[in-house]
Amino acid sequence: MDTILSLAATNLLSPIILFFVLGLVASFLRSDLSVPEAAAKALSIYLLFAIGYKGGVSVSDHGIDASLVLTLIAGLLLSFVLPLVAFGLLNVMTGLGRTDAAAVAGHYGSISIVTFVAATSVLQSQGIATEGYMVAVAAGMEAPAILSALWLATRGQAQEQGTESGLWREILLNGSIVLLIGSFLIGFITGPKGLADIESFIVSPFKGVLCLFLLDMGLVAGRGLRTSASVLRPGLVLFGVIMPLVGSAFGLAAAVLLGLSPGGTMLLMTLSASASYIAVPAAMRVALPEANPSIYLTLSLGITFPFNLTLGIPLYLTMATAWGG
Amino acid sequence: MDTILSLAATNLLSPIILFFVLGLVASFLRSDLSVPEAAAKALSIYLLFAIGYKGGVSVSDHGIDASLVLTLIAGLLLSFVLPLVAFGLLNVMTGLGRTDAAAVAGHYGSISIVTFVAATSVLQSQGIATEGYMVAVAAGMEAPAILSALWLATRGQAQEQGTESGLWREILLNGSIVLLIGSFLIGFITGPKGLADIESFIVSPFKGVLCLFLLDMGLVAGRGLRTSASVLRPGLVLFGVIMPLVGSAFGLAAAVLLGLSPGGTMLLMTLSASASYIAVPAAMRVALPEANPSIYLTLSLGITFPFNLTLGIPLYLTMATAWGG
Amino acid sequence: MDTILSLAATNLLSPIILFFVLGLVASFLRSDLSVPEAAAKALSIYLLFAIGYKGGVSVSDHGIDASLVLTLIAGLLLSFVLPLVAFGLLNVMTGLGRTDAAAVAGHYGSISIVTFVAATSVLQSQGIATEGYMVAVAAGMEAPAILSALWLATRGQAQEQGTESGLWREILLNGSIVLLIGSFLIGFITGPKGLADIESFIVSPFKGVLCLFLLDMGLVAGRGLRTSASVLRPGLVLFGVIMPLVGSAFGLAAAVLLGLSPGGTMLLMTLSASASYIAVPAAMRVALPEANPSIYLTLSLGITFPFNLTLGIPLYLTMATAWGG
Amino acid sequence: METSTAKRVEIIIESPMESRLTDALSEAGVTGYTVLPVLGGSGRSGRWSREGQVSRAGGMVAVICIIREELLDGLLDAAFKVVQRHIGVVSVTDCQVLRTERF
Amino acid sequence: METSTAKRVEIIIESPMESRLTDALSEAGVTGYTVLPVLGGSGRSGRWSREGQVSRAGGMVAVICIIREELLDGLLDAAFKVVQRHIGVVSVTDCQVLRTERF
Amino acid sequence: METSTAKRVEIIIESPMESRLTDALSEAGVTGYTVLPVLGGSGRSGRWSREGQVSRAGGMVAVICIIREELLDGLLDAAFKVVQRHIGVVSVTDCQVLRTERF
Numbered sequence A, B, C: 001m002d003t004i005l006s007l008a009a010t011n012l013l014s015p016i017i018l019f020f021v022l023g024l025v026a027s028f029l030r031s032d033l034s035v036p037e038a039a040a041k042a043l044s045i046y047l048l049f050a051i052g053y054k055g056g057v058s059v060s061d062h063g064i065d066a067s068l069v070l071t072l073i074a075g076l077l078l079s080f081v082l083p084l085v086a087f088g089l090l091n092v093m094t095g096l097g098r099t100d101a102a103a104v105a106g107h108y109g110s111i112s113i114v115t116f117v118a119a120t121s122v123l124q125s126q127g128i129a130t131e132g133y134m135v136a137v138a139a140g141m142e143a144p145a146i147l148s149a150l151w152l153a154t155r156g157q158a159q160e161q162g163t164e165s166g167l168w169r170e171i172l173l174n175g176s177i178v179l180l181i182g183s184f185l186i187g188f189i190t191g192p193k194g195l196a197d198i199e200s201f202i203v204s205p206f207k208g209v210l211c212l213f214l215l216d217m218g219l220v221a222g223r224g225l226r227t228s229a230s231v232l233r234p235g236l237v238l239f240g241v242i243m244p245l246v247g248s249a250f251g252l253a254a255a256v257l258l259g260l261s262p263g264g265t266m267l268l269m270t271l272s273a274s275a276s277y278i279a280v281p282a283a284m285r286v287a288l289p290e291a292n293p294s295i296y297l298t299l300s301l302g303i304t305f306p307f308n309l310t311l312g313i314p315l316y317l318t319m320a321t322a323w324g325g
Numbered sequence D, E, F: 001m002e003t004s005t006a007k008r009v010e011i012i013i014e015s016p017m018e019s020r021l022t023d024a025l026s027e028a029g030v031t032g033y034t035v036l037p038v039l040g041g042s043g044r045s046g047r048w049s050r051e052g053q054v055s056r057a058g059g060m061v062a063v064i065c066i067i068r069e070e071l072l073d074g075l076l077d078a079a080f081k082v083v084q085r086h087i088g089v090v091s092v093t094d095c096q097v098l099r100t101e102r103f
């Protein structure tokens, strides 16, 4: 308990969190501070590139083994299953209609790569090692949840439209997935020698870039909360805090079964706990346009993301070091 | 006199100045070289983030003292008073109408953060230390001048419109002020330990980014001069060179009273001498739309900024080391 | 033969090439991965800035000599002459009309700066020194080919429109030429001392930025190939592979006459072999609007650029070390 | 396809005034509008371009509003109050819209 | 200058639907269109802005199509099928075009 | 609100021709126009997109001109001379404008 508090305190006072808070505060105060869309996209390209590449290098360093394959499968399963859990919880805790509930549920099965990155950097500053392939697991967990969400939404209904073939390509070849996996593979192929070449681009400035990115996330989340606060009924807010805890418990169980290291356990917990705000929203706009984007975007970005960033990550780390490993 | 010339020469041949000149020349030659708006904004976000954060770390290192508070107050006062001085000079030297003169005057009470940054980097390369809190003073000096300008413009007139409440929020919560102060506070909270984390993002590449930013400033200033040269009557151009000298004298006096170090003195002189081209123009478009933007933008960006950058900074440094400290 | 294969293999597995391939694959799979236009422009500004500046520093280090002037003249001549060669080949190998053939020919006389940069980085990783002024030669070779192309297109026709004066300014003061030459001059003026100031911006992260830029080039080239594959008749594709070889032979001959070092020889071969995709297309849109942009863009970016990047560069290096120097 | 008559209002206005304009529209009961970026332009106050600009001061945006005819006067009154002292252009075009119930 | 009558169709639609719309247009024989970026907007589903967005989910685009009158119905049918379940606005204006042969 | 009749001319043209067009407009006495960015499009020369482009060659812009009716012919003549050999679309719509004195 002592450790978790001190961990939370350290975490809350890290530049990363503070820049997120700055973004939130600026948008609550209605400052016109903003990051241009193109710059925000460039930052996210940088993060995916760096995190994917470093993951690949780390796997090339340690070799592929059964554990990688099993963890990947576990990740896929978690991504399929967690939306069902979330949907059940939503039915109990909130009055959302089926379509909205399915859309929200899909977000919680998928993952937030920035939450993952933030967790990684906490591990790093604590000097805790982790399985390099967790990046691949993160990529694998992005999409399956979308399937579950669509199934939840259309189950028992005459599926008038049939899901178009184009949609699947779009979901699986989503830009962020392709970049993350591609960079991972390139990191795997080029290994530590390749990394040495581009280290001063993707390693040393990484944390600083992350600060800027989180400033932007704070601005966007704050704007969402400000303009869409009305959709956030108490039950929904509560869901946004409880679902990550439930998700992380599933992640913990899987990690223990898999025998992951404490670092890997913590990352799988974080992935399970986090909610998508890039891949899934775009898929939902296409496939479930009747679902209200304010609900799932505000919940994912305005409630669950800050919760994980501030309290969730230290909590998952404490639990992972206690039970995991 | 010898030192100032050699200082000026060194300064004129620094990459920073030369890239500004490249931008000027390119736009005079009507080259299509241009920096996309989103990239220029990203560069300015980077600069504000880095300069604010480093200032905060430096204050956390040296502690808060009375001198910080007094210098901040002095800065606020300078920002209030300098527009009155500028307005007087404009009435004497130019034929500008009241509204235009008030708008121009407001720019000279406020500050140019890039001029400040350029001055800082000259100090650095000369190995001259400075008070870390000067960044906070810079932030404090951005807005008060706008008040003075509005007062000058509407004084003695039936104020038909009343200044809207929204305007004040907008001025005080201007994106660049919020980012500068926010980064300053985060730097203050996270201190040297936080800086170590993001040093290779905000310290080592800083000068290079500054070069690119000044290239863009040169392009924009040159385009302004090219398309708006007609508004620049001789009296106005003269004002654009004399007012920074007058401002710097006020800054020098304040610094001597405050007992600032030579570095701090030079920075306060530079702040007083520089003219805004971000915060104040935006406020003027809203509050004094009748004022001609070509006049104040061209004067601030096309005359005073290059003057300070090339000759002003070495001059202020010479004076600060002679009389200050 | 052994060396060239192993060189090609090393080259093909470098992060730079692999990120280009990732971009190609992503666009073939119709992923929505994309780099915002503003970010792509910012990356290209960075590359021109860094490569120009470093070239200038290197010349300031070694001094200006007759060899620089002679190589520059040789470059200009190559740029004038290669379009004539290309035009002849196109007449023999393809059924392109005069205007299209002239436009394509213009691209092959001019150069691709990214191909040049990729060649430089191969030299670097092989520890092969090179003449710093090759950057200036690259800049010099950008424009003359456009003249030849226009002459080829209008020769023997009543030149109804007369080439407008504005066009020449536009071609010679093209943004990328101005930035490259400007940075070169600034590097030359500020020398190694200036470089030390901005080294951690333009030297260490360079390769990483290049990876991102090549990812984008892969995306753009792939999209071009996907949407314009129909214009690429076999003869044209063959031309896109043979012309660089022919060009590189001219470059080799010139380099041997000039007595360049193996590194310089290889770079002059690469410049001669590469085809423009920035400066010339823009000029062609203005001056030869009847020429079909799909043809010259797809050929240059979709065929010749990847060919040079993957096979051409190792080949030129092998030949340069065998015959050059 | 069933369509109905409406008005398309296009307001080109300085960026710093954007939020004031959209607030005024909302107050006038106009809740549907779309904001397009503007790269540059020319008018009585000269030519300008957005390239390289850091400040919002130099930029403009185009706000497009599609509304039922009977709401036009309210919208124009609201817009006029905001643009009155400012540079900017307001134009109105007749148009047909699908899905009438949305306007 | 000789001009002829045509229709200008403006479709404001969510970014993730852009390629579906343009594919549908192509299928309906409409091969000329232009896509403009959208910065932000407001409608029944609230206000939004593109600033800082990483995802395409939040954005919209405006697709402009200039076509001969006789093709209008085909275009609207095709567009309607795509926008039907989605947010977005379709408006049609009469216009005159130069170089008639191009449409 | 008092309005008066005017014409809204929209010219979609390649980016490298932008300055030639606006210069031609200025020469023809048309000093008011607004330039909008274009993301992509499709026409007889195929589909294109601005994403990832470094060169201006691939891009287009939309130039919007609101003018009094009597100036229309001059504008179209000037525009036509520039776009003649080039790809691009010119359309003219009737519109109403506020603040007539500005046009």
Ligand SMILES: Nc1ncnc2c1ncn2[C@@H]1O[C@H](COP(=O)(O)O)[C@@H](O)[C@H]1O
Pocket (backbone or CB within 6 Å): D012, D040, D041, D042, D043, D044, D045, D046, D048, D060, D086, D087, D088, D089, F031, F032, F033, F034, F035, F064, F065, F066, F067, F103
């Ligand atoms: N006639 C016009 N047609 C289209 N846009 C215009 C027109 N007049 C002005 N504008 C736009 O409004 C801005 C300000 O115009 P002005 O108030 O005349 O300086 C210009 O920079 C253009 O972007």
Ligand SMILES: Nc1ncnc2c1ncn2[C@@H]1O[C@H](COP(=O)(O)O)[C@@H](O)[C@H]1O
Pocket (backbone or CB within 6 Å): D031, D032, D033, D034, D035, D064, D065, D066, D067, D103, E012, E040, E041, E042, E043, E044, E045, E046, E048, E060, E086, E087, E088, E089
């Ligand atoms: N009346 C309108 N005029 C212009 N744009 C609109 C209008 N209604 C909606 N839009 C645009 O379409 C988007 C979605 O609208 P809605 O479906 O009403 O939420 C808005 O965010 C606007 O960008």
Ligand SMILES: Nc1ncnc2c1ncn2[C@@H]1O[C@H](COP(=O)(O)O)[C@@H](O)[C@H]1O
Pocket (backbone or CB within 6 Å): E031, E032, E033, E034, E035, E064, E065, E066, E067, E103, F012, F040, F041, F042, F043, F044, F045, F046, F048, F060, F086, F087, F088, F089
């Ligand atoms: N009918 C049209 N409606 C709207 N934009 C068009 C149309 N035709 C062409 N365009 C635009 O003009 C560009 C060039 O057209 P084209 O000359 O037909 O290749 C296209 O890429 C579109 O951006």
Ligand code: NA
Pocket (backbone or CB within 6 Å): A082, A107, A108, A109, A110, A111, A112, A247, A271, A272, A273, A274, A275, A276
């Ligand atoms: Na999850």
Ligand code: NA
Pocket (backbone or CB within 6 Å): B082, B107, B108, B109, B110, B111, B112, B247, B271, B272, B273, B274, B275, B276
């Ligand atoms: Na000042």
Ligand code: NA
Pocket (backbone or CB within 6 Å): C082, C107, C108, C109, C110, C111, C247, C271, C272, C273, C274, C275, C276
């Ligand atoms: Na060449």
